[in-house]
Amino acid sequence: MAITMAEVTDRKAALLALSRYVADLRAVWCILADGGYVDQPFAQAVEELLCAKVQITKRSELHTFAVTSQR
Numbered sequence: 001m002a003i004t005m006a007e008v009t010d011r012k013a014a015l016l017a018l019s020r021y022v023a024d025l026r027a028v029w030c031i032l033a034d035g036g037y038v039d040q041p042f043a044q045a046v047e048e049l050l051c052a053k054v055q056i057t058k059r060s061e062l063h064t065f066a067v068t069s070q071r
Contacts, residue, residue, distance in 0.1 A: 011042045
């Protein structure tokens with residue numbers, strides 16, 4: 001868990017949380033994220049921290065929910 005100030009972006013907060021638990025996350029090889037995490041610096045930082053890839057889930061339609069296939 002990571003509590004941050006409101007000015008901290010979700011991407012920065014996620015990297016902070018991942019860095020705190022890097023020893024416990026060594027078996028993780030893929031992180032699933034939504035479109036808010038689609039920038040290259042985030043994916044690169046996750047690669048450096050955990051040696052894991054970031055996979056972005058895509059929405060099929062706006063404002064609807066649908067189960068996506070297992071990745």
